[in-house]
Amino acid sequence: xxxxxxxxxxxxxxxxxxxxxxxxxxxxxxxxxxxxxxxxxxxxxxxxxxxxxxxxxxxxxxxxxxxxxxxxxxxxxxxxxxxxxxxxxxxxxxxxxxxxxxxxxxxxxx
Numbered sequence: 001x002x003x004x005x006x007x008x009x010x011x012x013x014x015x016x017x018x019x020x021x022x023x024x025x026x027x028x029x030x031x032x033x034x035x036x037x038x039x040x041x042x043x044x045x046x047x048x049x050x051x052x053x054x055x056x057x058x059x060x061x062x063x064x065x066x067x068x069x070x071x072x073x074x075x076x077x078x079x080x081x082x083x084x085x086x087x088x089x090x091x092x093x094x095x096x097x098x099x100x101x102x103x104x105x106x107x108x109x110x
Contacts, residue, residue, distance in 0.1 A: 058098040077101065 009017065069081040078093040079084065088106040093099065
């Protein structure tokens, strides 16, 4: 078999080939940086997901004679309104950890 002889490129063609190689290198590096950024963002979201932990069961003990009037959620807080012998109390809990964060008591003036 005979091999095809490739002629040497002219100086203008050599400059054009070098420019095309440089542009392809820049495009390849840009693509690699973009793919790395996407993978880093996905990894960050997977490892920083705070709310995806397994839920835990918590039992809260109410004062004697207490009755739950209402419950609600405000931002990251769970709000429970209790009626305790004619007195109204509001308890707040952290929605993620389910730990008490505060209470507010209402009483009637004598």
